[in-house]
Amino acid sequence: GDSVTQMEGPVTLSEEAFLTINCTYTATGYPSLFWYVQYPGEGLQLLLKATKADDKGSNKGFEATYRKETTSFHLEKGSVQVSDSAVYFCALSSPTGGGNKLTFGTGTQLKVEL
Amino acid sequence: DSGVTQTPKHLITATGQRVTLRCSPRSGDLSVYWYQQSLDQGLQFLIHYYNGEERAKGNILERFSAQQFPDLHSELNLSSLELGDSALYFCASSGTGETRGPQHFGDGTRLSIL
Numbered sequence: 001g002d003s004v005t006q007m008e009g010p011v012t013l014s015e016e017a018f019l020t021i022n023c024t025y026t027a028t029g030y031p032s033l034f035w036y037v038q039y040p041g042e043g044l045q046l047l048l049k050a051t052k053a054d055d056k057g058s059n060k061g062f063e064a065t066y067r068k069e070t071t072s073f074h075l076e077k078g079s080v081q082v083s084d085s086a087v088y089f090c091a092l093s094s095p096t097g098g099g100n101k102l103t104f105g106t107g108t109q110l111k112v113e114l
Numbered sequence: 115d116s117g118v119t120q121t122p123k124h125l126i127t128a129t130g131q132r133v134t135l136r137c138s139p140r141s142g143d144l145s146v147y148w149y150q151q152s153l154d155q156g157l158q159f160l161i162h163y164y165n166g167e168e169r170a171k172g173n174i175l176e177r178f179s180a181q182q183f184p185d186l187h188s189e190l191n192l193s194s195l196e197l198g199d200s201a202l203y204f205c206a207s208s209g210t211g212e213t214r215g216p217q218h219f220g221d222g223t224r225l226s227i228l
Contacts, residue, residue, distance in 0.1 A: 099170025
């Protein structure tokens with residue numbers, strides 16, 4: 001079945017450091033790929049998406065490129081801020097039966113310190 | 115604010131009891147999804163409804179059931195509750211039905227079984 005693998009956390013960075021959170025996936029067909037972010041006590045917010053190979057999703061300084069050849073969708077940001085501290089989830093969307101579902105990775109906690 | 119509303123925010127109950135979680139999707143969205151988030155299982159897909167019809171089932175226990183009403187709100191019913199059912203339950207909605215578009219999440223209902 002479909003699966004998503006994310007790097008283990010927590011990841012601790014200093015403010016203005018470069019961020020990479022690795023994500024690889026296994027899926028049949030051609031899934032859409034997403035990054036969601038969860039701040040403490042809140043629901044999941046869509047951060048960015050990519051629907052086909054070589055698409056680059058971007059939002060709020062975060063970027064990820066859909067790499068079909070390496071089945072990866074790594075999240076990057078050039079300069080993190082304390083406010084970026086949260087849990088980040090990589091997910092893929094695939095049809096199932098007559099419907100649709102998201103398959104999530106385990107999440108990576110990011111802590112950004114001054 | 116995602117536009118998806120979940121009530122209640124918190125529920126505390128005892129083993130063997132039954133509870134109902136409610137979700138109002140974003141205006142115009144026809145699809146509603148339910149997910150369970152727990153420390154040991156992570157984020158797991160439970161069920162997908164589209165315009166009142168069940169479209170896909172995931173790891174949903176037989177003690178759990180859901181429905182989507184004509185006004186498109188949805189309810190998740192959990193019965194014969196066990197300690198292991200303690201988790202955060204998320205509802206999500208999308209406007210793209212069977213396609214692979216993004217899902218927008220509510221803030222969740224935290225269920226605690228004593």
